[in-house]
Amino acid sequence: MEVTYLTGGKQLTVDPALLVIACDPRTLGPVMSFTPQERWLLGSLRNFTFYTTCLRVRPRREQDRTVILAPDLVEPQTGLVQGYRNETAKQWGLPAANGAATNVVTTYQMVGIGGASDPAGLAAQRTRFLDDPPWWWPFEPGVHEIVQVDEDQNGALRPAVNPLLTPYFNQFPATALADGAPWAWLDIQGENDTVYVHASTCFESVLHCWSYLNMLLAAKPALLKGDKSKPIVVIGAGVSGLLVAQRFLGAGFTDVRLLERTNRYAGKTHSLQVPDQNATTIAELGTCYLSPAYDDMVQALAEFTAGNCRVPVAHGSGRGIVARVPPDMREEVMTFGDYGLMVACQRLGLTWPCTDAGRDAAYAALVVAVGIYLALRTEIFRSLDGVMPPSRPTRDPYRIFSTTFQQFLDAHDMGVLTGYLVYAYQVQGYGDLDKIPAYYGLVWITPDMAWPFGSTSGVTAWAKGWEDVWDQMVEKCGMNIQLDTQVLGIRR
Incomplete structure (x- = not known):
């Protein structure tokens, strides 16, 4: 190779023992010849586009929510501002935040597959929103500043970037x-001395990149063996590239080279350090939250979190969702918990606001539905917390590929979970419950996330940001990252 x-x-040529593709493989088309199987996989991939902006804004009334998201603006995926996170309140x-003259917030915009995602058009939509915001935006109309700060890696x-x-x-x-694309990735791992670890092989999140890498190395232990002095070339120094480099360096390989085309590492992690409250507020434009499902990963990476800690983000009443509420169907910002309970009551034919008896009935139905979900997911994934089924299902008795997540829930008496999953899945940007294949819903909603009540439904963030984790990893592992690097050719 x-x-x-x-x-x-300088132009360099290396003969690596292993080539690790940790960037979107589709970007390598001009310099790399793919096998027919690889071409099929890459040609089948689709993606959304996410546009986030860190702003300094001026509160116009007292706030009671750290995060507000509007499902009706998420669903069309046309680049509308669909909500925000108040970074000042988070920190x-x-x-x-209510006592400050200005707040730091991050706004979200999402574009669906094949939609118009030019930055100028999205910026124009954001400006229109800020100049004439909906009633739930608690900041002064037309008064905002795009935050400009330096990044320190x-x-x-x-x-x-902002x-x-x-x-x-x-x-x-x-x-x-249905044709087995996720498992086709697994089947070709290691062929032609090439491994794929980019998020396109599994799911979007840091957790899934880490979990997939664990599954891959467990399935193919030979990858971490062999001549430890021969080069390992990792193309892409985003999160998946850093994670795989850390594993190879930890296994004793001495020449691990990360080739990164941009002038920074950490990929979609962008932790802006914004002067705020006479201190520093971390605004996350990319990688942000951690759910309880991240606990094992956090423990495994503990050496890279020194001086950092997880802080609660909008537990309970701090998370708001814009909804039309009976009986007059006026829009309100409901808490995450109340919204989930309201939808459960509606699914059961109960009135809202519900009586004490109605609430008890709804909670009882939710407990039953969670039990069904956990049992089905465990059966399908063949483990309680697997990132994906370890091998391609030979049949699809639950139709997780051919039906939507909502259809899957309804078909198995779990429709009462819809409200909670609108928040836990849909408004996080992973597709409408009525449109996304059930498989992806099952991948994201792990057992830890399926339980919608109490402290386990909370999320956290890093006090110093995700980027601090990757900074520590790069420094402590002594990673050789070559920024502003152009790959000219790959011959396998």
Whole structure:
């Protein structure tokens, strides 16, 4: 194998023992010849586009929510501003945010597959929203500033990216899922001394990249063996690239090279350090939350979280969702819990606001539905917390490829969970419950996330941001990352 690349004004060619593709493989088409199987996989992939902006705004009334999301604006995926996270409130609490002259917030916009995702058009939509906002936007209309700060990656200073436009949630259509696309990735891993670890092989999140890598290395332990002095070339220094480099370095490989085409590492992680409240507020434009499902990963990466800690983000009443509420169907910002309970009551034919007896009946139905969900997911995935079934299902008795997530829930008496899953899945940007194949809903909604009540339904964030985790990993592992590098050719 030969990999030729241009870095620091020099053209180099290396013969690696292993080539690791940790970037979107579709971007390598001009320089790499793919096998027919690889071409089929790459040609089947689709993705959304995510556009986030960190703003400094001025509160116009007292706030009682840290996060507000509007499902009706998420569903069309046309780039409308669908909600925001108040970073000041996340970092310092709502009382501090309410007492401040300005707040730091991050707005979200999502574009569906094949939609118009040019930055100028999305910026124009954001400006229209800010100039004439909906009633639930608690900040002064037309008064905003796009935050401009420097990013510091282990002493390397450069202007931080803001706004951030990024491909989001690489996915296969139902037909490719039914043909076994996710397991085709697994089958070809290691062929032609090539491994794929980009999020397109599994799911969008850090957790799934980490879990998929664990599954891959467990299934193919030979990848971590062999001559430890021979080069390992990793193309892409995003999260998946850093995670795989850490594993190879930890296994004793001495020449692991990460080739990154941009001027920064960490990929979709963008933790802006914004002056705020006479201190620093972390605004996450990309990777942000951790659910209880992340606990094992956090423990495994503990050496890279020194001085960092997980802080609660909008537990309970701090998370708001815009909904039309009976009996007059006026829009309100409901809490995550109340919205889920209201939808459960509606599914059961109960009135809202519900009586004490109605609430008890709804909670009882929710408990039963969660039990059904956990049992079915465990049967389908063949483990309680697997990132995906370890091998392609030989048949699809539950039609997880050919039906939507909502159809799957309804077909198995779990429709009462819809309200909670609108928040836990749909408004997080992973597709409408009525449109996305059930397989992807099952991948994301792990057992930890399926339980919608109490403390386990809460999310956290890193006090110093996700980027601090990757900074520590790069420094402590002594990673060899070559930025601003152009791959000129790959011959396998």
